[in-house]
Amino acid sequence: xxxxxxxxxxxxxxxxxxxxxxxxxxxxxxxxxxxxxxxxxxxxxxxxxxxxxxxxxxxxxxxxxxxxxxxxxxxxxxxxxxxxxxxxxxxxxxxxxxxxxxxxxxxxxxxxxxxxxxxxxxxxxxxxxxxxxxxxxxxxxxxxxxxxxxxxxxxxxxxxxxxxxxxxxxxxxxxxxxxxxxxxxxxxxxxxxxxxxxxxxxxxxxxxxxxxxxxxxxxxxxxxxxxxxxxxxxxxxxxxxxxxxxxxxxxxxxxxxxxxxxxxxxxxxxxxxxxxxxxxxxxxxxxxxxxxxxxxxxxxxx
Amino acid sequence: xxxxxxxxxxxxxxxxxxxxxxxxxxxxxxxxxxxxxxxxxxxxxxxxxxxxxxxxxxxxxxxxxxxxxxxxxxxxxxxxxxxxxxxxxxxxxxxxxxxxxxxxxxxxxxxxxxxxxxxxxxxxxxxxxxxxxxxxxxxxxxxxxxxxxxxxxxxxxxxxxxxxxxxxxxxxxxxxxxxxxxxxxxxxxxxxxxxxxxxxxxxxxxxxxxxxxxxxxxxxxxxxxxxxxxxxxxxxxxxxxxxxxxxxxxxxxxxxxxxxxxxxxxxxxxxxxxxxxxxxxxxxxxxxxxxxxxxxxxxxxxxxxxxxxxxxxxxxxxxxxxxxxxxxxxxxxxxxxxxxxxxxxxxxxxxxxxxxxxxxxxxxxxxxxxxxxxxx
Numbered sequence: 001x002x003x004x005x006x007x008x009x010x011x012x013x014x015x016x017x018x019x020x021x022x023x024x025x026x027x028x029x030x031x032x033x034x035x036x037x038x039x040x041x042x043x044x045x046x047x048x049x050x051x052x053x054x055x056x057x058x059x060x061x062x063x064x065x066x067x068x069x070x071x072x073x074x075x076x077x078x079x080x081x082x083x084x085x086x087x088x089x090x091x092x093x094x095x096x097x098x099x100x101x102x103x104x105x106x107x108x109x110x111x112x113x114x115x116x117x118x119x120x121x122x123x124x125x126x127x128x129x130x131x132x133x134x135x136x137x138x139x140x141x142x143x144x145x146x147x148x149x150x151x152x153x154x155x156x157x158x159x160x161x162x163x164x165x166x167x168x169x170x171x172x173x174x175x176x177x178x179x180x181x182x183x184x185x186x187x188x189x190x191x192x193x194x195x196x197x198x199x200x201x202x203x204x205x206x207x208x209x210x211x212x213x214x215x216x217x218x219x220x221x222x223x224x225x226x227x228x229x230x231x232x233x234x235x236x237x238x239x240x241x242x243x244x245x246x247x248x249x250x251x252x253x254x255x256x257x258x259x260x261x262x263x264x265x266x267x268x269x270x271x272x273x274x275x276x277x278x279x280x281x282x283x284x285x286x287x288x289x290x291x292x293x294x295x296x297x298x299x300x301x302x
Numbered sequence: 303x304x305x306x307x308x309x310x311x312x313x314x315x316x317x318x319x320x321x322x323x324x325x326x327x328x329x330x331x332x333x334x335x336x337x338x339x340x341x342x343x344x345x346x347x348x349x350x351x352x353x354x355x356x357x358x359x360x361x362x363x364x365x366x367x368x369x370x371x372x373x374x375x376x377x378x379x380x381x382x383x384x385x386x387x388x389x390x391x392x393x394x395x396x397x398x399x400x401x402x403x404x405x406x407x408x409x410x411x412x413x414x415x416x417x418x419x420x421x422x423x424x425x426x427x428x429x430x431x432x433x434x435x436x437x438x439x440x441x442x443x444x445x446x447x448x449x450x451x452x453x454x455x456x457x458x459x460x461x462x463x464x465x466x467x468x469x470x471x472x473x474x475x476x477x478x479x480x481x482x483x484x485x486x487x488x489x490x491x492x493x494x495x496x497x498x499x500x501x502x503x504x505x506x507x508x509x510x511x512x513x514x515x516x517x518x519x520x521x522x523x524x525x526x527x528x529x530x531x532x533x534x535x536x537x538x539x540x541x542x543x544x545x546x547x548x549x550x551x552x553x554x555x556x557x558x559x560x561x562x563x564x565x566x567x568x569x570x571x572x573x574x575x576x577x578x579x580x581x582x583x584x585x586x587x588x589x590x591x592x593x594x595x596x597x598x599x600x601x602x603x604x605x606x607x608x609x610x611x612x613x614x615x616x617x618x619x620x621x622x623x624x625x626x627x628x629x630x631x632x633x634x635x636x637x638x639x640x641x642x643x644x645x646x647x648x649x650x651x652x653x654x655x656x657x658x659x660x661x662x663x664x665x666x667x668x669x670x671x672x673x674x675x676x677x678x
Contacts, residue, residue: 202359203392203450205379207406207457217405221396 039274049270057275066259066276073255074283076170077238080177084185084234085227087178092189092226093219096196107190110183118180122247125179129172129248131163139164168250176244181237185230192226193219232291236284256280310335310461310493311356316365317517318351325351327517328365333461334510338487338494342504343514344540349497350465352514356495357386357463370460385454386463389470391446393438399425399449400434406457424456427486444475455490464496468503480506501541505529513537529588534678538586545587545643551577551675560614561585561675565641570614572670577677584676589646591672594633594658595665602665609670616667617643624660631655635664 006013039058041051060066095106113121129135140161147158166172196219204214220227242257249255256276263273309332318326326348333339341349354360355367358379367374369383385406394402403421412420425431428448438446447467454462467483468476484507487494498504504511505525512522513536520540521533532538535546549563559571561583569585577583595602597618606616622642623634631654633645645666649655658664 197390197392199388199390199392200394202357202379203386203388203394203453204405205359206357206384206386207453208380208409209405210380213409218394 035274035277038271039278041271043269043271046268057272058279060272061275061279066256069254069259070256070279070283073239073257076174076177076253076255077235077241080174080181080238081185081231081235083174083178084182085231088182088185088189088230091182091186092193095186095190096193110186113180113183118243121180122176122244125176126167126248129166129175131165131167133166135166136163167248168253170249170253172248172250173245173253173255176248177238177241180241180244181234184237185234188229188233189223189226192223192229196222228291228294232288236287239284240280308335309333310370311495312366312368312371313352313356314366314368316352316355316362316367318348318355318360319363324517326355326362329514329517329519330365331512331519331522333493333495335493336491337509338484338507339496340504340508340511341495341497341514342501342511342541343499343520345499347514348517349499349514353386353463353465353495353497356461357384358382383460384463385457385459385461386465387447387450387454387467389466391443391450391470393446393449393453395438397438398434399430399436399438399441402438402449403453403456405453410457420456421452424452427455427490428452443470444479447471447479451486455486455492459492461493461495464494466497466499468498468500476503483507505541513540515540530674532586532674532676535584535586535676538674538676543589543644545589545592546676547585547587547641549583549585551575551579551581551583554579559675561673563641565639566637566643567617567639568614569673570610570670571673571675572609575675575677577675581677586674586676587643587668587672589632589644590630590648592643592645592666592668594645594647595667596657597663597665602667606667615670616665618663618665619643621658621660621662621664624658626655631658633658633664635666 037051038049040053040055041049042054042056044050091110095103095110098106127133140163143158143161151157200218200222201214204218205211209217240257241255242261245253245255246258246261249258257280260273260276260280263269263276267273311333313329313331313333316326316329317324329348329352341352343349351360355362356369356374358374358377361375374382394405397405400421403424404417407417407420421434422431425433428451430445430448430452433441433445433449438449441449447470464483468479471479480503483494483496487507496504496507505528508525510522510524511528513520513528515536521528521537523531523533528537528541532541532544538544539546547561547563547566547569549561549566549569551559552562552568553560554575554577556574557572559573559575561569561571563569563585569587575583593602593605595605602616602618606614609615617637617639619635619637621633622636623632625632628649630646630648633647635643635645637643643666647654647658
């Protein structure tokens, strides 16, 4: 069917779009504009906010304390995205080249976590990583084994195993975020790789290229749209992550969303929380704008 | 053609099974250096699998493939002295024409100036000189195919493999490319191995053709031998169109043979067939080798009598189907004895097609050297 301009069939257009438009207006744009207005206000009572047009909240948001937390959030999100990309690419490749029989099951394995509540998934991971968790038990078992081996060969045994602190630090936050966001990276990568004509890979091999060169010169450039899409939908939610740093992080691993939450709840400073929120939103806008400015190269799967 | 006699590719008892499906079944054949070799067959006959095994994308389940005397069992595709033109062309869409053609040379470590020279030469060869900076999406299908050809030829492989090279082109361009490919092969002297399901393509380009059926080679011969001396019913039917009649061998001597075909009549051949007397055989008769006559004048009987005993090699019937194709007209004729026979007749003058009409009674004859007796 040829593409139709909405003006050619306005009744049909409005019939289909009125509900989602109204929905977005009522439940997204209206509340967001309130928050936006609050960001220019100040607290005058316990529950009263006066919208005075002041820029004090934004001025405060640019204090180093908050900027540093913001930059740290960005660094954590970027690290999570890179790890997701490095781990996700081989997974997406494996999905693409899996046999017809296996692929649906592998895809199910990727999708399954989506059907489980984030809170439950996070607690499950925490149980695994705790000082009494399986990760530590396995490490301890390996440690004991190594110690036993040393004794076996007539050497001094290793000192007694001390459980490693795997939770409540930055490592735990990154691990948790990678765990949560990996499917977001794998799916767009898979969809880009799946569209790739497999004979391009064979042609590269046929012309003498090894697998690594084929990956770098043919597969990667052509999968770029999938990489960009995967990076965007991993980076943005990771930047605004709240639950994972809250539950798995330590005192020094709070991210910007945790700070915002504190303003709205414990500090009861809605105007400042609103200002911080909008700084975060503007940052995301910039990221999205940068991505759309990027000129798509020829030949990429659209 | 200057085909040398030494084989460049030796395929020895090669089988390929995918699970329970046997794609290639114990095939042995030699491809000679410098020849244009075609693997012809219907889809699913194993021809593409065989080609991919030569390229190294599939490994034989059994058997051995030698290229230039070397066993390829443990040689990956990127180390084989062959290059392939893919059915989808597989031109890298993110590289310019020149980068596409230079891709293999860069990997081989060919220096910049030599590389540029060879890319230019290869593009000239496929008539794409001046297209160096084009991107593939700015080119037509035919041009992209030429890029794929140049990209392979620039590597100077011992063998060039082509997987259905013309199937994506329209009919006019296909006919033109058939000639160009044959020319190109003659010019560069590289052995070409082409896979196709199109018999016209195979006949017009090949030095030799291997017709494949169900994973097996049904016949390996030159194009004209394949057409005029098919080895079995499958080849007779797949290459060109043919009338096949079942019959009994009634006479078989060194210089003559006769087959009694119920529904058609008695067919006489001026050469022996060395089949068991009284055996069930099939007679293949090409439509263009049957002559049509207006009945009553006795011309068919007379013409048949010139090289066959009385009562052989002619038939009478009624035109029950006609299809005018411009250069020729096809007739379906229901014989008085019951069988249906197809006759093609060249329209040598502008009024030839007016000679015969639907439902006309006709008689026909054929020469004693036209029928082919098939034992299987």
